[in-house]
Each structure stands twice: as structure tokens, then as C-alpha cells.
Amino acid sequence: MTVDVLQKELGLTYLCGESIANEKEIDGCYCGDLLSWVMSRAQAGNVWLTVMGNINSIGVAVLADISCIILTENAALDEDAKKRAEENDVVILTTSKNAYQLAAEISKVI
Amino acid sequence: MEPISLHYDVSGTDFTCAGEASGKIKKTLKELGFPASLTRNVAIAVYEGEINMVIHGGGGVIDVVITPECISMELADQGPGIPDVALAMQEGYSTAPDNVRQLGFGAGMGLPNIKKYTDEMIIDTEVGKGTTIKLKVFVK
Numbered sequence A: 001m002t003v004d005v006l007q008k009e010l011g012l013t014y015l016c017g018e019s020i021a022n023e024k025e026i027d028g029c030y031c032g033d034l035l036s037w038v039m040s041r042a043q044a045g046n047v048w049l050t051v052m053g054n055i056n057s058i059g060v061a062v063l064a065d066i067s068c069i070i071l072t073e074n075a076a077l078d079e080d081a082k083k084r085a086e087e088n089d090v091v092i093l094t095t096s097k098n099a100y101q102l103a104a105e106i107s108k109v110i
Numbered sequence B: 001m002e003p004i005s006l007h008y009d010v011s012g013t014d015f016t017c018a019g020e021a022s023g024k025i026k027k028t029l030k031e032l033g034f035p036a037s038l039t040r041n042v043a044i045a046v047y048e049g050e051i052n053m054v055i056h057g058g059g060g061v062i063d064v065v066i067t068p069e070c071i072s073m074e075l076a077d078q079g080p081g082i083p084d085v086a087l088a089m090q091e092g093y094s095t096a097p098d099n100v101r102q103l104g105f106g107a108g109m110g111l112p113n114i115k116k117y118t119d120e121m122i123i124d125t126e127v128g129k130g131t132t133i134k135l136k137v138f139v140k
């Protein structure tokens, strides 16, 4: 499944990268907010659920080959983070749901 | 292929630049056609070292040499050094200050990650002088 399909299935809102979401293939999901922890455990292709919307999260997503970032519980995305994401082809979505609720939904559709 | 050498300066204060060197190294490896998993391993290892240089080491330099057989990296800073390397290598050990933890750092997983994602890791450090980390990832 690609990120654009997941977005439609779960009614997620794009913060950036909508035009490239159909190129991002999903392979699993990972939840976490500590960046080095995510770098250690997340797998390439994972959807990453986090409340960390700062510029360093974008670096992690790029380096760890994350398929998209989903900011849970309406967590804020910093302006400089959004810019960096656009420059690096990172797709970011947002939801009011918490990580548990969203992960449960994701596991039903992927 | 002739060996390719890359050099980057890492700022000791600017978090927003951290990840720039690792990002560029990743892009270079990708363009040279190295496998995606090797490229990812190298990128993550350099990123963790780069971030440590910003947070703990007061900035420094990164040198990378790429050959068809091996990616060699050297990350050097003139920061405070690491008093107890075995302790620093333990998962969960961190001296990161609160303002840095708020950004998502400080899990104490950076050095263990470097170990995990490389084939060779040598830490050369002296308190008051600085830290140099030498890494190798072999192309299998």
C-alpha cells in the first residue's frame, strides 16, 4: 500500500508532500518520540507515528527511509521542519487521534 | 573506481544543520549505486555521530572515504571527551541536557546505534582534548 491510499482510508490530513504520497510504499509502522530509539528500531518503509514535529524528525525520516510521518494528537509541525520536509520529499500527515488509536487502525488496513 | 573523499564541518551550536552531512553522504552513496540497506546503515551511523558532535562535542569535522569495498568514516571533535567509554556505550546512558531532550534526543541510544549499524567502531577519546570515532562499513 502507498501513503496516499492510507491517507484516504483513514481520513488523515496532509501537512506536506501530498503530490509524492503515491510514490511512498508502506512496509509496517513504528511509534516513538525518542529520535535515536526510532533510528535503532524503525524499519525502512515504516509509517512513523510521533508527536515530534521539529526539524530533527525530518532528518530521522530521511536517513531511516521512513515512508511518512504522522503527527498524532494534532502535534505541531515547526515551520522550519515543514520547509526541510518539502526540500527532502518527506510526506507528513496529521490526525487528532493518539498513537494507540491510529496504530490500531493502521494495522487493520495495511 | 578511484576512492572518493568527502569532508564536512559540523557546527557546535546549530541543531538545525545537524543531519546535513549525513544527508549528503547518503545522497552520494545512493548516486554511486550502493545497496539501499548499506546506504541506510552508513547514514544512520554518521547522523548519530554528527548529532553527538553538536550536542556533546562542540562541533567538529567528518571525513569519509568511499571505495567499492568499504566506507570509512572519521568523526573528530575537540570537545570535553568521554570519561568512561564503556558506560557511554550502554543503551540508555545519556548526559544530554533538558533543552536537548525536549527535541527528542537523550535516549542514550546514539553510540549503541553506531555500533549496531557499522562493522568496525573505534573510539579514541581523551578528557579535555576531544573525541575521534573511526568507523567502517564493508560492502559485502
Ligand SMILES: Nc1ncnc2c1ncn2[C@@H]1O[C@H](COP(=O)(O)OP(=O)(O)OP(=O)(O)O)[C@@H](O)[C@H]1O
Pocket (backbone or CB within 6 Å): A036, A037, B048, B052, B053, B055, B056, B057, B077, B079, B080, B081, B082, B088, B089, B093, B094, B095, B096, B104, B105, B106, B107, B108, B109, B110, B111, B112, B131
Ligand atoms: N563526541 C562526544 N563528546 C563528548 N561526549 C560524548 C560524545 N559522544 C557521546 N558522548 C557521551 O556519551 C553519552 C552517550 O551518547 P549517546 O549518543 O549514546 O546518547 P545521547 O547522545 O546522550 O542520546 P541519543 O543519542 O540517544 O539522543 C552522551 O550522553 C555523552 O555523555
Ligand SMILES: [Mg+2]
Pocket (backbone or CB within 6 Å): A036, B048, B051, B052, B106, B109, B110, B111
Ligand atoms: Mg547521541
